[in-house]
Amino acid sequence: MRKTPASLSWPLIGALLLFSAFPFAYLIGLSLTDSTLARPLNGFSGLDNYADALASTAFKSSLWRSALFAVGAALLQLALGTALALLLAIRGRRLGWLGVALLLPLVTPPVMVGVAWKLLLAPVGGALPEIADTLGSSGFNPLGSSLGAFVSLLAIDTWQWTPFVTLLLYAALLGVPRELLDAARIDGASTRQLLRHVILPLIAGTLVAVFLLRLVIAFKVFDIVYVVTSGGPGFATTLSAFDIYRTGLQDFQVGEAAAATVVFSLLVGIFVTVVSRLHKRVREVAP
């Protein structure tokens, strides 16, 4: 055995410094100074930017909205994905063309997903309002109401990501040793008991890992908000990433956007830490 030379890690470490450490340090600098797009880091301003960010109703409300969106999307997709993965496992044959079907939503550019759904939901000419009209409920316009728009974004995100969750959980189910299932069957376990006492404990680690991954990605959502709702109606779908983009690069409040970003990162950090703790615990308990 030879020691792996550290030089292998240098490109990655250099890139992380350039792309993560430096931006974060710079961001803290921006958040503590008067900055414009033309002149960054223009004079120390203490915590003024943080006060401004936290005084902004749009930003403050975007925080819990982002959290609700991320947790809601992750849970919903985990439930649907697990159900579909179980169905695929019960189907008991190789994935075949279903593999392609699961892959396509995942690789569709989110902007195009947004456009497709926006056209589908358009109050005039959109397919879903037309169908609702035929069924006798006229004026179907989910993007026009706060709740409807938020639920629409959840649905769009779920359309895009459930296949991915399904694929990962299906793989985890395939990893459950057959002898274990056969032994439980011989002992007279029903399908429900099998699920509850054999399969679930074995895939619990994957479930939490996938939940964590989806949570992290769902906090990043920007594209579909930008394309489908622009954060509206009102602020009903203004998630934090979108609000920060708007504050910094459309209203040019660079310092305030930087402070908001720091606060948002802390929020994401808290969620990620809690779920990774849970993940560690589950992995320790799991056989």
Place this chain on the structure above:
Amino acid sequence: MIARPRRWATAVVTVAIALASLPLLYLATLSVRSRDDVLSGSLLPSKLYWDNWPDTFDAIDLTRFLVNSWIVALLAVVLTMALALPGAYYVARAGRAGDRLAAITMASYCAPPVVAVLPLFFMLRWAGLNNTLPGLALVVGLANLPVAVWLLDGFLRRVPREIEEAAWLDGLGHWATLRRIVIPLASPGIVAAALICFFLSYNELLFAISFQQQQSTQTLPVALSLFQGDRNIEFGQQAVASLVGIVPVYLIAVLAQRRLVAGLVAGAVK
């Protein structure tokens, strides 16, 4: 076997997939419908209207945006892979130190990309790289690094250590072993990881819309996000522009589907 194979399981899965394909099928029907036909309220085309296709290429410079997207995505993938391969090899083989590097890499992935937008905006401008394709590729390539390391780690670990040890006995160093032994052996997985990074780069919107203010360097997602909107009632043209962007990735995904499915699964289930 969880339960005896059932027909209804196949039926439910098939129905779910049929429902899931509706938004894209709808795009396809829209692309061949005239404006009046769409607004008339029927769900299917009353008459095929192919003019949308040339009209869209006249309305926006789709070819240029498509070329820009490909250039950015290809450059970004090359950068990501060049940095991620040695990094992932280190993570896979350096024991505790490797685990630590993996943890730091994944922690950086948890931060939403909007965190890096403002600092990178100033950095690119300082380097004279804003509004350029290489500048955007640099940012996107670095952004995808954690995903690449995460996927590659799983593949590189599967290369039998004995083969590496034999290479060392023959006098190869670690870098040469990586280049001449490990990369060829793990190439199916590396291709899958590279394709996934290609999709991520090709689909990226936030950095592209923040850094590319000039039309000449915009990517397709940026152009489409600006082209669509409540004031644009050309549903057909929006559908055409979307499909033009989607078709290439779908072709790749279909051609490489086995490898991609295996790649995603190997990354997640280690």
